[in-house]
Amino acid sequence: MTAVARSWGRLTLAGKILFTVIPILLLLTAGLVLVVVLFGKPIVDFLAANIWLVRFIVAASAVLLMSVPTAFLIIYMEMKVIALMNLRIGPDRVGPFGSLLSVVHGLKVLMKEDFSPTGSDRLVFTLAPVVVYMSAVMSLLVLPFAPGLFGADINIGLLYLFAVGGLTVVGLLMAGWSSFNKYSLLGGLRSAAQVVSYEIPLTLSVVGLLILTGTMSLNQISLNQAGWFTNWYVFQQPLGALIFFIAATAEGNRTPFDLTEADSEIVAGFATEYSGMRFGFFFFAEYVNVFIVSGLFVALFLGGWNAPIAWPEAWAIHLTFDPGSTGMGLLFALLLVPPILILALAAPFYVGRSSLPWWQALIIGFVLFNVLAIVVVGGWAFISLDWVAGLLWFLGKTYLFVFTFVWMRGTLPRVRIDQLMGFAWKWLLPASLLNLFVTALAVIVINPR
């Protein structure tokens, strides 16, 4: 008992809350399941009648759940890729190739003291990271990941994205204001100036694209780019794509435009007074933003979920295998096939190497079977399920751009604040206006009505 009490005493406030909330949530979930089992019928009828509610809840929780591993993955990628570019190895202790180090980082941040300075506006101070994080997560809702796989297909999706993304500024200003620290306030104002300045070329660079597509729905824009990769809008809007990429770098506060928290120059700017998980939220939001910006670029200019090659209909493989049609046979196959295959895969190793104990051979067989099963099931899903293929293409392209952002961080030095503002107003804004006018002119000349 004392050990438990001691462990409890060692937890921070956040940890205590977490350790109480998680069991309560588990109990509530169990109760909910019980309720559904007991009074399932009317509830199911109600949900079937209001399918939008289900969709909302599922999408919101899926997006929230997705944001954390995405941030972990990008943090790990950043550590590893920059290390490799610095001729170092980078994280290699926790997990395979150090891939769990970002999870450890997350836990570390969770355990740190959650501190708010004397004289700070406590409420705003607490809300600021939430606002920043929510603006990032809410942007994820309209990203089209795959055909039929998106939170909501709003007909003003792009506008929504820019509006919600603009909320970040509010969060940064709140953080700077409530910290009771003049340097934080200056940092907040500085980042607000940067983000607002780059919002303009970012939005204007997309207007040319909107003239071409005639819709703001990201889903529709992705559908428009189906077929060969020459249909991608990057070939019709090269200047727009370039401006969008540069402005998006600044929007996501990435090097070379990461002046909002230039950690080596101004002590993290608006985030000076933040610690623990509140700082972690800023941190996470930055990486989710990187993902969103990359995904947005892919959806707008690089064909979204579309494969670069349109397969001729004659080449298409049609797998008509439906697992549900096999009936009881499926059950037996699920029971029998794994053990038999594991044994079959373990046998050559056991026979071939006499020094190998049987259990190690079994482990090898198990691992091989899992690899085989993942490949087979994945291949089947890729061929016969549209959304799996789409998701893979989308994520592949997106992470290519995430890699580019990390790569840029590993290469480029930070710009000065006057260079940053001058570049936005003197170069990007005229260039985006030029792009807009040229696009409009081209549309009128080619397609006069």
Add this chain to the structure above:
Amino acid sequence: MSRLPGLGIAMGMALTLKKFFEPKATIRYPEVRLDVPPKFRGRLQLLYDEYGTLKCETCFQCAQACPIECIDMGGIDTKGRYHIHWGAPETYGERRDESALRRSGRPVPDQAYAHFDPIHPVKLEAILERFDFDPSRMLEILDATQAEYGHLPVAALKLISQRTGAWYAMIYGTASYYRHLRFEPPAAEPLAAATATARAGRETAFLAGLDASLAGSSRRRGRASAASRS
């Protein structure tokens, strides 16, 4: 030629991408250990015994043995007032004797200690003055020293090392490289002639033996060189 805008960025990005695929410099220490060179002696440091006093016996052997004189000795007097420098490296031997006598109560002979006779340094100072204490004109300095003293005394080499700032080991290496420079005073005339013939005979015998052991190829080359000479 005005460069394309963004060319520098592209070149930088290409560089980092190239480095991305290059082999890495990190050594995963506890798992992978580098081979230590055989002459590696670790970091030099003074150890303390269990009473907290230095284990150093001030035997000066380390300072004497150090070929590039990077080890020097200094200290603080009993009242902790002065930072004492123990003197020039050539006096380490005497210091060691004093120290050994003080610590053990009896004179302890030092096997490594080689005594050398002092010289009168005025002439050498004049020579060094003439060559502007320039270590890059070492051969001229050594020539002049030998002309003055008849040979190269150890004390002279030490003084040259002190004045010019060149390492003693380097000066010794330079002096030992040239056959006409010698470390001992020349022997008497007839004896010197005898030594010279004996040395010439030894060299001829050595070269003949070398030629024989290298057999055919060297002999052919020797014949060819003889032909070309004639």
